[in-house]
Amino acid sequence: MTQNILILPGDGIGPEIVAEATRLLNALKDRFGLAVELEEAPIGGAGYDAAGKPLPDETLALARAADAILLGAVGGPRYDQLAWELRPERGLLAIRSELALFSNLRPAILYPQLASASALKPEIVGGLDIMILRELTGGAYFGKPRGIQTREDGVREGFNTIIYSEPEIERIVRSGFEIAMKRDRRLCSVDKANVLEVSQLWREVAERVAKEYPEVALSHMYVDNAAMQLVRAPKQFDVIVTENMFGDILSDAAAMLTGSIGMLPSASLDAGGKGMYEPIHGSAPDIAGQGVANPLATLLSVAMMLRYTLNEEAQAARVEAAVGRVLDQGLRTADIWTEGCRKVGTREMGEAVVAAL
Amino acid sequence: MTQNILILPGDGIGPEIVAEATRLLNALKDRFGLAVELEEAPIGGAGYDAAGKPLPDETLALARAADAILLGAVGGPRYDQLAWELRPERGLLAIRSELALFSNLRPAILYPQLASASALKPEIVGGLDIMILRELTGGAYFGKPRGIQTREDGVREGFNTIIYSEPEIERIVRSGFEIAMKRDRRLCSVDKANVLEVSQLWREVAERVAKEYPEVALSHMYVDNAAMQLVRAPKQFDVIVTENMFGDILSDAAAMLTGSIGMLPSASLDAGGKGMYEPIHGSAPDIAGQGVANPLATLLSVAMMLRYTLNEEAQAARVEAAVGRVLDQGLRTADIWTEGCRKVGTREMGEAVVAAL
Ligand SMILES: CC(C)[C@H](C(=O)O)[C@@H](O)C(=O)O
Ligand SMILES: CC(C)[C@H](C(=O)O)[C@@H](O)C(=O)O
Numbered sequence: 279m280t281q282n283i284l285i286l287p288g289d290g291i292g293p294e295i296v297a298e299a300t301r302l303l304n305a306l307k308d309r310f311g312l313a314v315e316l317e318e319a320p321i322g323g324a325g326y327d328a329a330g331k332p333l334p335d336e337t338l339a340l341a342r343a344a345d346a347i348l349l350g351a352v353g354g355p356r357y358d359q360l361a362w363e364l365r366p367e368r369g370l371l372a373i374r375s376e377l378a379l380f381s382n383l384r385p386a387i388l389y390p391q392l393a394s395a396s397a398l399k400p401e402i403v404g405g406l407d408i409m410i411l412r413e414l415t416g417g418a419y420f421g422k423p424r425g426i427q428t429r430e431d432g433v434r435e436g437f438n439t440i441i442y443s444e445p446e447i448e449r450i451v452r453s454g455f456e457i458a459m460k461r462d463r464r465l466c467s468v469d470k471a472n473v474l475e476v477s478q479l480w481r482e483v484a485e486r487v488a489k490e491y492p493e494v495a496l497s498h499m500y501v502d503n504a505a506m507q508l509v510r511a512p513k514q515f516d517v518i519v520t521e522n523m524f525g526d527i528l529s530d531a532a533a534m535l536t537g538s539i540g541m542l543p544s545a546s547l548d549a550g551g552k553g554m555y556e557p558i559h560g561s562a563p564d565i566a567g568q569g570v571a572n573p574l575a576t577l578l579s580v581a582m583m584l585r586y587t588l589n590e591e592a593q594a595a596r597v598e599a600a601v602g603r604v605l606d607q608g609l610r611t612a613d614i615w616t617e618g619c620r621k622v623g624t625r626e627m628g629e630a631v632v633a634a635l
Numbered sequence: 636m637t638q639n640i641l642i643l644p645g646d647g648i649g650p651e652i653v654a655e656a657t658r659l660l661n662a663l664k665d666r667f668g669l670a671v672e673l674e675e676a677p678i679g680g681a682g683y684d685a686a687g688k689p690l691p692d693e694t695l696a697l698a699r700a701a702d703a704i705l706l707g708a709v710g711g712p713r714y715d716q717l718a719w720e721l722r723p724e725r726g727l728l729a730i731r732s733e734l735a736l737f738s739n740l741r742p743a744i745l746y747p748q749l750a751s752a753s754a755l756k757p758e759i760v761g762g763l764d765i766m767i768l769r770e771l772t773g774g775a776y777f778g779k780p781r782g783i784q785t786r787e788d789g790v791r792e793g794f795n796t797i798i799y800s801e802p803e804i805e806r807i808v809r810s811g812f813e814i815a816m817k818r819d820r821r822l823c824s825v826d827k828a829n830v831l832e833v834s835q836l837w838r839e840v841a842e843r844v845a846k847e848y849p850e851v852a853l854s855h856m857y858v859d860n861a862a863m864q865l866v867r868a869p870k871q872f873d874v875i876v877t878e879n880m881f882g883d884i885l886s887d888a889a890a891m892l893t894g895s896i897g898m899l900p901s902a903s904l905d906a907g908g909k910g911m912y913e914p915i916h917g918s919a920p921d922i923a924g925q926g927v928a929n930p931l932a933t934l935l936s937v938a939m940m941l942r943y944t945l946n947e948e949a950q951a952a953r954v955e956a957a958v959g960r961v962l963d964q965g966l967r968t969a970d971i972w973t974e975g976c977r978k979v980g981t982r983e984m985g986e987a988v989v990a991a992l
Binding site: 362421436439440445473477478502503510523530535 | 778781790
């Protein structure tokens, strides 16, 4: 059965990096029998350029119909002056919400070949492999009421609502336990239950779901402490599960621990396992169009797609092994280059991975 | 004119570390003519034990009357089972709010003598000296509506409100500019203006206040990026100003960059400069009563008090110099001890600082 993959190049370096993902997918199709069809559509600034909004109706319809989605990146200075609702980020937030992609997997892995890129000492981060699971369709990102209003006394105030229902908490916490079951069986739920009622409910639900997973050790940590522990001793974590905003902050900090965010993929899944896959880095407008961007996070996002949505574990492992081999060969894009390695561009890196399949 | 200092030992290691602060203040009084009177009152778990609530009325009255407040730390496992409103943290949040201590200064300084304690590479953190200014009486910490409720369809939901008025934003941002003026004149305002309306208002107000401080370079950064940049290249920052929750998370991450949170003081100031001073570390119940806690963050909190509230810059500098000298002598409490240094307890460290005045 052929599966449909929708490719959303987006803005900035997006088109360049997804071109390498397309090359990879076609190679898996031609040489290793992967049964996929690829289609492309605009999103973000490109969506605005093509159809006047960051998530064009046609893109959304294609996304609903697709089995899996691969996104490059959105955003760029050209679109900074647009009204709030037309900004590239709104397209990203809208597709997450419309497709109910509530489960955001953000691995933070330190590749041994790139260990020296980290700002942290080797003994602190060597062998780092943690998974941050971020809730992606709730909390302050989507909570209402929200806005800027003028009070009766003439004073303006801005407000947003952090809100989670029990079922919303339950499904993401359950995803956390499921992931922990496939890893080291340690799940750390991060909240701010000493201050926020929404976190108290979160903690209560996490405790309840824990009863279904007696083999997993559940711990709780306040978000401020989690930020400290990620810097102090990140290897203490296996899987972290947390709400949208905390996950935004902590997953970026965790990613940066590795020193090579050009290497990190992510997955955003719905309840059925359908997902959108994207590199965690942004659209990098400063280097867009130069052919120097690192495509590996995007290729590793393809690997995640093969594993989590397409159920092609062997193909996923094949891609990951090829990336490892290319790193072993000493090929590096500019962002991860160090003395003694060979500096290559986006395309050469993509071709090398395909050659190493 | 004699100034009144209220000492709130609190829980855990609180009493031990503030005892050294009392020793220090008495020495400054007896030997260097500092005109202060000291008084003591319970807060946190100790407040609950003494008067049935974490911020006893008498403690609050004394706090209102005092010129400055020194707090040890609050919290401990003995109080974990108490109802929400009786928990030690509530006492801390209540005193911040009651005294309108909206301006929370959290320096993150790496002491050269302790450079090796950091999890980060020396070239990344050597010489680190940043100031994080956290808004302390607004945002989700105090915003209403808040609670846990059952919807009509029977589903429970937890919710909190992130809310800031223009005047609240203005005064904290202005504090940020004032602090930046006395430092390297670079202020980074951290928000999530690409997602939250409350952040959009924050950014707008920051831009407006900036016009009054043409000598200060204002920049804006999204909170997720700020968390990354603190790990990647923390020395790029001079002063960071941000809202309550973001400040809670980022200031803890920044503190941990130094690797020695037993060294870091903080100040929480009202509009008139009156303030509460406390070490940023917690009550450390695991080592309470053993006489091994590091009192230096508390002694450096006294230095901040001398500088920011008592207007005794020379005395502040005297305390900081004494701490530096004691570190030069190789004295270390257990938390900052390394091979080749002399391990000392809380009291010996406190006495050494007094001797080095
Ligand atoms: C672009 C922005 C809205 C987005 C977010 O905050 O979710 C991004 O930071 C991310 O983490 O994917
Ligand atoms: C104890 C807790 C309520 C407090 C806070 O979140 O403000 C603490 O983490 C702090 O930063 O002083």
